[in-house]
Amino acid sequence: MKKLIVILSLFLLPNFCLASSLDKSAVWERSDGGISILTFDTRDMKEGETEDQFTTRMIAKHQANFGSVAPQFVSKSNIPTDKTNRNEWSLKNGKVEVDPVKLAAKAAKEAEKEAVLSKLKISKEELEKLRGLI
Amino acid sequence: MNKYLKIFSGLVLGAMFCSSVFAGTYSRTYSFTDGTTAYGSQIAAELDALGTSVNNIVNAQIATGAAISDAKLAQIVTPSKVSGAAITLLTSVPSGAGELPSANLNIATQAEMETATDTDVLVTAGRSKFHPAVAKAWARFNGTGTPTISTSHNIDSSITDNGTGDYTLSFTTDFSHATPCVVANAGGTGGTDDQFVGINSSAAGTVRIEIWNTSSTAEDAEIVNVVAFGDQS
Numbered sequence: 001m002k003k004l005i006v007i008l009s010l011f012l013l014p015n016f017c018l019a020s021s022l023d024k025s026a027v028w029e030r031s032d033g034g035i036s037i038l039t040f041d042t043r044d045m046k047e048g049e050t051e052d053q054f055t056t057r058m059i060a061k062h063q064a065n066f067g068s069v070a071p072q073f074v075s076k077s078n079i080p081t082d083k084t085n086r087n088e089w090s091l092k093n094g095k096v097e098v099d100p101v102k103l104a105a106k107a108a109k110e111a112e113k114e115a116v117l118s119k120l121k122i123s124k125e126e127l128e129k130l131r132g133l134i
Numbered sequence: 135m136n137k138y139l140k141i142f143s144g145l146v147l148g149a150m151f152c153s154s155v156f157a158g159t160y161s162r163t164y165s166f167t168d169g170t171t172a173y174g175s176q177i178a179a180e181l182d183a184l185g186t187s188v189n190n191i192v193n194a195q196i197a198t199g200a201a202i203s204d205a206k207l208a209q210i211v212t213p214s215k216v217s218g219a220a221i222t223l224l225t226s227v228p229s230g231a232g233e234l235p236s237a238n239l240n241i242a243t244q245a246e247m248e249t250a251t252d253t254d255v256l257v258t259a260g261r262s263k264f265h266p267a268v269a270k271a272w273a274r275f276n277g278t279g280t281p282t283i284s285t286s287h288n289i290d291s292s293i294t295d296n297g298t299g300d301y302t303l304s305f306t307t308d309f310s311h312a313t314p315c316v317v318a319n320a321g322g323t324g325g326t327d328d329q330f331v332g333i334n335s336s337a338a339g340t341v342r343i344e345i346w347n348t349s350s351t352a353e354d355a356e357i358v359n360v361v362a363f364g365d366q367s
Contacts, residue, residue, distance in 0.1 A: 021280070021292075034297050039280050041291035044306075058292045061304040061339055065294075083279065083354065086298045128349055 026059050026071035271305050271362040278354045299345035299352040308339040314364035320345045320355035329355050
């Protein structure tokens, strides 16, 4: 019995000590093509406030930055945890995922950059050094 | 005849004595050790006057060096019993006097805090935030992964992630104007990450910041500090 209490405590303690967020996030598709994701941290919940009231209040605070675009609720499990290609994310069918079109555009831009460096016969490191000197 | 005259005179004198006693005009004489004498009626009158005086002590009857004991002073609960400059002339409040009523303290109002010029008003914990030199909001958060605030004041923990190194924070209590002064910096826990922070936009309720590395490439930061000054309602 004592072991059970200790094990349960070890599992429950982090929930009290660390910040926790709702399982859903509000996602806006911006006019510039990017997406903004609002994570609802439960530390902001007011006493007696329901989850719906809380999310509505927090969305209202951030809505001014997105004009008339309404956010969509997306489950956290449908949002990538790897942010390597964060700026290439898109919202499709209620899921946030890396957009292959945006990724291809990014790759093309990188290739263009490499081509210019190759023509100049300098490496990325040398470009950075040059940038620091300018 | 002589016999009847004596009897009659005795009756007259007896009647006079009795009438004086029962009419209350007779008064015993008291002698004091200093040689003075006084009738009982006079002493009674003095005592009556003294009794009246005890209940109506005026300032003139109190000796200059007289003091009221702490025990008696503590019993004064009626505000009108203390008047004049008795308290304001004190250079310090006697120990054990307890807290002074807030009505006797010159506490700075929100307007006085915001004007920030008065030098004879007291600042309280609940109104210190209204002084223009005090930061109205601040936060430290980790911008990698899901942006997470570690410590803050008047900034919501719910953050909007707009992209790599791009975050929107909201104020718990809005500013009264759309142009708060926002200061921010960023870096890594290793101490070798040079990063730059720019204020993309700010409003009464939010501020959007962006972070780049030395190659001018947007980048998330492990440590982001944001401080905002301005006026709040």
